[in-house]
Amino acid sequence: xxxxxxxxxxxxxxxxxxxxxxxxxxxxxxxxxxxxxxxxxxxxxxxxxxxxxxxxxxxxxxxxxxxxxxxxxxxxxxxxxxxxxxxxxxxxxxxxxxxxxxxxxxxxxxxxxxxxxxxxxxxxxxxxxxxxxxxxxxxxxxxxxxxxxxxxxxxxxxxxxxxxxxxxxxxxxxxxxxxxxxxxxxxxxxxxxxxxxxxxxxxxxxxxxxxxxxxxxxxxxxxxxxxxxxxxxxxxxxxxxxx
Amino acid sequence: xxxxxxxxxxxxxxxxxxxxxxxxxxxxxxxxxxxxxxxxxxxxxxxxxxxxxxxxxxx
Numbered sequence: 001x002x003x004x005x006x007x008x009x010x011x012x013x014x015x016x017x018x019x020x021x022x023x024x025x026x027x028x029x030x031x032x033x034x035x036x037x038x039x040x041x042x043x044x045x046x047x048x049x050x051x052x053x054x055x056x057x058x059x060x061x062x063x064x065x066x067x068x069x070x071x072x073x074x075x076x077x078x079x080x081x082x083x084x085x086x087x088x089x090x091x092x093x094x095x096x097x098x099x100x101x102x103x104x105x106x107x108x109x110x111x112x113x114x115x116x117x118x119x120x121x122x123x124x125x126x127x128x129x130x131x132x133x134x135x136x137x138x139x140x141x142x143x144x145x146x147x148x149x150x151x152x153x154x155x156x157x158x159x160x161x162x163x164x165x166x167x168x169x170x171x172x173x174x175x176x177x178x179x180x181x182x183x184x185x186x187x188x189x190x191x192x193x194x195x196x197x198x199x200x201x202x203x204x205x206x207x208x209x210x211x212x213x214x215x216x217x218x219x220x221x222x223x224x225x226x227x228x229x230x231x232x233x234x235x236x237x238x239x240x241x242x243x
Numbered sequence: 244x245x246x247x248x249x250x251x252x253x254x255x256x257x258x259x260x261x262x263x264x265x266x267x268x269x270x271x272x273x274x275x276x277x278x279x280x281x282x283x284x285x286x287x288x289x290x291x292x293x294x295x296x297x298x299x300x301x302x
Contacts, residue, residue: 039255055247058254065258104265108258115254119247221265228272235279242286 024223031220034213041206049203055119062112064211065105066135068218070173072102073142075222077170080163092159093233095166097226099145101218106139134176141169 042060049056079095114124152158
C-alpha cells in the first residue's frame with residue numbers, strides 16, 4: 001500500500017483501478033428491479049408445491065442465495081489465485097470483498113434454511129444433517145478468514161496469507177454441494193439431480209429469475225463495497241502524502 | 244395467516260433486513276469518507292496560503 005509509483009510521487013495504489021462496462025447506478029437499479037420481479041413471482045405467480053405446500057416458497061431465495069454464496073467464495077478464490085500468480089495489487093482487495101459477500105450470503109443461507117427447517121422438521125437445526133453441517137463448516141472457515149486477515153499487519157504478507165487461505169477454502173465448496181448427494185439419509189430436499197432440476201413450469205421460471213436476481217444483487221453489493229474500500233485506501237494514502 | 248405463511252414471510256423479511264442493514268453500513272462508511280474528503284480539501288486549500296506566507300529561498 002505504501003509503495004510509490006515509478007512515474008511520480010503518488011503511491012502505487014492511487015494509480016490502479018478497474019474500469020467496468022456497466023455503471024454502478026444502472027447495475028443497482030437493475031438488481032432492484034430483478035429482486036422485485038422475483039419476489040412478485042414467488043408470492044403471486046408460482047404455484048404451491050404439491051408436497052411441501054406454501055413453505056416451499058422459501059426455496060426460491062434460499063437455494064439461489066446458497067448458490068450465490070458458493071459463487072462469491074469461488075470468485076474470492078479466483079482473485080486470490082490471480083494475486084498469487086500475477087502479483088496484481090488489485091486482486092487482494094477484490095478477493096477480500098468477494099469473500100465478504102460470500103459470508104453475508106452464507107449467513108442468509110443459514111437463517112433462511114433454519115426457518116424452513118423449523119416449518120418442515122420442527123427444529124431450527126439438525127446436527128445429523130451433513131448438508132447443513134458442511135455448509136456451516138464452510139461458513140465458519142470463511143468467517144475465520146477475517147480473523148486471519150486482521151491479525152496480520154497490512155502489507156504483502158497479509159495479502160499472501162489471505163490469498164492462500166481463500167484458495168484452500170474453495171475445496172470445501174464441492175464437498176458442501178455434493179454432501180447432500182453422498183449422504184445416506186435424504187432429509188434435505190434435492191433440487192438439482194443428474195437429470196436436471198426437479199421442477200418445471202412457473203416454479204422453474206421463478207427459480208431462474210430469483211437466481212439471476214441474487215447473482216446480480218451480489219455483484220452490485222460487491223461493486224459498491226469495492227468502490228468504498230478503494231476510495232478509503234486512496235484517501236488514506238493521500239493523507240500520508242499530504243502529512 | 245397460516246403458520247407456514249408467517250415463517251415464509253419471516254424468511255423473506257430476514258433477507259430484506261440484512262441487505263438493508265448492509266446498505267446502511269455502506270452509507271455510514273460513505274459519509275465518513277465524505278468527511279475525510281472535506282478534511283483533505285480543507286488541508287489542500289490551506290497549504291498554498293501557508294506557502295505564500297513563507298519567505299521563498301533566493302539564490
